[in-house]
Amino acid sequence: PPLYKQRHDFVIQFVKDHKPKKVVDLGCGDLKLLRKLRFHREIQLLAGVDTNSSVITKKKHSLSPLPTEYLQPPVHPLTVELYHGSVTKREPRIKGYDLATCIELVEHLHPAEVEKFAEVLFGYMAPSAAVISTPNADYNPLLPGCSGFRHLDHKFEWTQAEFCSWALEICRSYGYRVEFTGVGRHPSDEESVGFCSQIGVFYKDTSRCSMLLRNEAYEDVPVYSLLYKVEY
Ligand code: SAM
Structure with a gap:
């Protein structure tokens, strides 16, 4: 399967294993991942955020219930919310989720924004778990015709x-632990090259988190705009 599918399948498998109830997809783009996630009915609240409001607006109806779902009320209720907003801003409505996914987003941020994003995600939203995927620069020499970055809009591509x-610094600062994995192995399977897309899976370390809790009084003012909401 294409790489984007492998990344989304990785998230789906994570959801099957961990059964989060509240999931937010950061940089949800054309809603492909959310459309898959909505069939996992352990999830009760599914949110998506992107700075590109036109793609959300164009695709939002692909998340409405199917006619058969209207006829047959679901056993577990599901609410879907789509927001226009940036992951560098503190949004109270996506705080404290069980899972935040961030698939191929971080490399689109300028370095100063990456720092802000880490602070917002791990210091403020503080999900129980986060899945972050990003290109692995060590793999680039194996990609045919790839000189420079894989995409024009990438601000950087990280080596393993x-x-x-970066991930270990986050763990130290915000009280998380991380496991590294990825998707897309080269057939020659040179260990040192790693995966085409590298993935960090972060878990909140609850004991350390409470010790690190900053006593900053955040003003919980909504900053995102809600573009779409549907209740199943
Ligand atoms: N996550 C999707 C996927 O797996 O197919 C889309 C990945 S796409 C390469 C990157 C997405 O991040 C785009 O939809 C872009 O609009 C969004 N994005 C870029 N900067 C953002 C920001 N500061 N806050 C939220 N979304 C952002």
Whole structure:
């Protein structure tokens, strides 16, 4: 399967294993992942956020219930909410979720925004778990015709060592632990090259988190705009 599907399948498998009730997809784009997630009925609240409001507006109806779902009320209720907003802003309505996914988003942020994003995601939203995927620069020499970045809009692409040190710093600062994995292995399977897309799975370390809790009084003022909401 294409790489984007492998990344989304990784998230689906994570959801099957961990059964989160509240899931937010950061940088949800054309809603492909949300459309898959909505069939996992352990999820009761499914949110999506993107700075590109036109793609959300164009695709939002693909998340409405199917006619058969209207006829047959679901056993578990599900609410879907789509927001226009940036992951660098503190939004109270997506705080304290069980899972935040961030698939191929971080490399689109400028370095100063990456820092802000880490603070917002891990210091403010503080989900129980977060799945972050990003291109692995160590793999690029194996990609045919890839000189420079994989995409024009990428602000950087991290080597495995760079991703690792960023992730470990987050763990130290915000009280998380991280496991590294990925999707897309080269047939020659050179261990050192790693996966085409590298993935960090972060888990909140509840004991350390409470110790690190900053006593900053955040003003819980909504900053995102709600573009779509549907209740199943
Ligand atoms: N996550 C989707 C996927 O797996 O197919 C889309 C990935 S796409 C490469 C990156 C997405 O991040 C785009 O939809 C873009 O609009 C969004 N994005 C970029 N900067 C953002 C920001 N600061 N806050 C929220 N979304 C952002």
